[in-house]
Amino acid sequence: MSRPRVLLSLDSSWWNRFGFSRFTYGRMLRRAGCEPKSIRFRDVAKGELQKRLQGIDGIVLSGGGDLSSDLYETDISHLKGVKPLRDRFELSLLDLATDQDLPVLGICRGAQLLNVYRGGTNHSLRRDPSLVRRHRRRGRHPVKLLKGSRLSRILPEAGDELSVSSYHAHAVLECGHGMRPAAQAPDGVVEAIEAVDESTWQFGIQWHPEWMIGDRFQMSILRDFGRAARSRAQPTD
Numbered sequence: 001m002s003r004p005r006v007l008l009s010l011d012s013s014w015w016n017r018f019g020f021s022r023f024t025y026g027r028m029l030r031r032a033g034c035e036p037k038s039i040r041f042r043d044v045a046k047g048e049l050q051k052r053l054q055g056i057d058g059i060v061l062s063g064g065g066d067l068s069s070d071l072y073e074t075d076i077s078h079l080k081g082v083k084p085l086r087d088r089f090e091l092s093l094l095d096l097a098t099d100q101d102l103p104v105l106g107i108c109r110g111a112q113l114l115n116v117y118r119g120g121t122n123h124s125l126r127r128d129p130s131l132v133r134r135h136r137r138r139g140r141h142p143v144k145l146l147k148g149s150r151l152s153r154i155l156p157e158a159g160d161e162l163s164v165s166s167y168h169a170h171a172v173l174e175c176g177h178g179m180r181p182a183a184q185a186p187d188g189v190v191e192a193i194e195a196v197d198e199s200t201w202q203f204g205i206q207w208h209p210e211w212m213i214g215d216r217f218q219m220s221i222l223r224d225f226g227r228a229a230r231s232r233a234q235p236t237d
Contacts, residue, residue: 003035004057004229009090009110010040011064012083024210025062031213032222034058034229041089049089053096058103058201058229061090061110063208066170071116079124080169091117103201103228108168111204115193118176125169125189135189138165138211143183143191150194151182151203154224158217164191164207171206179204201228 008025022038029036039052065081090110094117097104106114112122125131134141140163145152152160162183172190175181182203183192195202203225209218 003033004226004232005055006034006036006058006060006226006229007053007056007093008036008038008060008062009093010038010062011086011109012040021062021210025060028210028213028222029060029226032219033226034222036060041083041086044089049092050096053093053100053102056102057232058105058225059093059097060225061093061104061106061113063108063110063167065109067109067112067116067122071113072121087113101200102232103225104203105222105225106202106204107210108166108206108208111193111206112168112170112172114202114204115172115176115179118179120176120179121173122170123173125171131187131189132169134187135166135171135185135206136169138167138208140165141185143185143207145183146181149180149182149192150198151192151221155217155220162217164218165211166191166207168206172204201225 006029008029010021026036026038044052065083066079068082068084068087069079070084071087090113104114115122125135143162143164145155145158145160145162172193175193178196179193180196181190182194184190191206193204209222212218
């Protein structure tokens with residue numbers, strides 16, 4: 001059985017240019033049974049995106065800097081590492097993914113962009129230094145899986161709590177149209193969102209599974225994404 005091909009959208013920061021993120025995300029996707037094809041927004045000429053999506057079965061939006069204030073009302077003093085060109089590129093990517101019903105996994109920044117794409121809003125954790133200390137570090141912290149969520153059904157053996165490694169300074173405030181919270185931290189910060197319509201595989205997670213590929217629960221999420229992409233790649237009659 002052939003592996004589903006997944007388009008991995010990467011940032012243009014130095015660690016990405018040197019291949020670190022391509023390695024960590026790529027290793028994660030290959031372990032989940034997918035074949036990653038990385039792409040950086042600066043490497044795609046206008047009008048080529050549709051062509052690049054030919055033969056693609058799923059999309060992963062990786063982490064990076066903050067979203068532009070052009071996308072939703074927010075305090076610009078709390079924004080760092082903004083790349084409006086990447087915002088526009090990935091919003092176009094989400095348009096095409098929606099049109100083609102491709103599975104989408106947004107990680108960290110990708111989760112925030114997916115939420116804004118759906119009409120939701122985010123908020124800055126930098127307003128509260130204690131929140132930043134808890135969420136903007138690579139150490140583990142707990143998140144609660146919300147009862148009745150699709151995410152909790154993907155992870156039945158996890159019970160109602162996961163231990164995750166995150167590094168983010170913004171988070172979902174109000175879920176966009178057709179999205180709902182799937183997990184939250186003990187301090188109330190939304191840590192995962194999911195599509196209400198379960199015929200659509202769209203998830204956003206604030207933590208970084210590429211840092212935790214030895215964690216069976218993280219790999220269960222990625223393998224579920226892989227199954228959704230595989231079903232897209234090999235539709236049944």
